[in-house]
Amino acid sequence: MSLQSIPLEYYLSLSALLFTIGAVGVLTRRNAIIIFMCIELMLNSVNLTLVSFSAFMGDSAGQMFVFFVMAVAAAEAAIGLAIILALFRVKQTVYVDEVNIMKW
C-alpha cells in the first residue's frame, strides 16, 4: 500500500507520542531547566494537533490558537526562567528535589 497523502490520524498519533515523551521528562528529571524544556515540548505537541486539525478541516481557528499559545509560551519562558534564577540565588541549586521548603 502506498500512501499518496498523510491521514489525520498519523499527525494525532505523532503528537500524542511527543506529548507523552514530554510528560515522562517532566516526571523523571530533576533539573528545573530541563523540566521547563519538557513543558515546551508538551506545548508544541498540542500545537501540532491544533495545526493539523485546522489544516484538515479548513478552519483557521486552530492556527489562531497556536499563535496565542506561542505568545503565552514566550511569557511563560520569561517568568519561568526568572523564577529559576531567583531560586538559584536563594538555594544555589536547580534540582527540584532539593527545593522542598514548601513541603509540610
Added chain:
Amino acid sequence: MSITVLLFSLLSVGAIISAITLITRRNPVSAAMSLIVHFFTLAGMYLTLQAQFIAIIQILVYAGAIMVLVVFVIMLLNIGKEENIHEKFNIRTTLSLGMAVLLVSQFLILFLGNPTGMNALHDNSLQIGSTQGIGTVLFTEYLFPFEAISLLLLAAIVGALYLAKRKSDT
C-alpha cells in the same frame, strides 16, 4: 510515494529522536540543542500542513527567542551535568514509564482504530495558512484576544524584571 509522505516520515522520526534525546541527556546544553532540532522538525511538519506563517513563527519565537533565553540561563547558572539520573531505577521512574506506555497505547488504539476518514488536506488549507489569511482573521475576528495578549506580555515583562532584580538594590 509522494514528497509529503517522505517529508512526514523523515520529520516525524527526527522529532521523536530529538524528543527522546532531550529527556535523556544529562548535560542541559545538549538537551537544549536537541530541543532546537525538535523545533525545526516541527516547523517542517507545519510546512507539510501548509501552515507557512506558523512554521516561520515557530522558528522565530521558539528556536530563536525562547531557546536563546534558555541557553543564556544555562550559561549564567553554570550548572554541570545532572548526577544520578539513572543511578537507581526508583519507583517514580518505573511508574511514570509504565503510565506513559499505557497512555501512548491508549492513544494509538483510539486514533488508529477509529479512522477519521480525513486523508487529505482541506481545499482551503493553503489560503488559511498564508500570512494574508492569518492576518485577516487575526485583525478582524480575533482582535480582542490579540490586544489582550499584549497586556499579558507586558505583565510578563514586569514580573520577570521584578523576579530577576536583586532585592538589595532597592
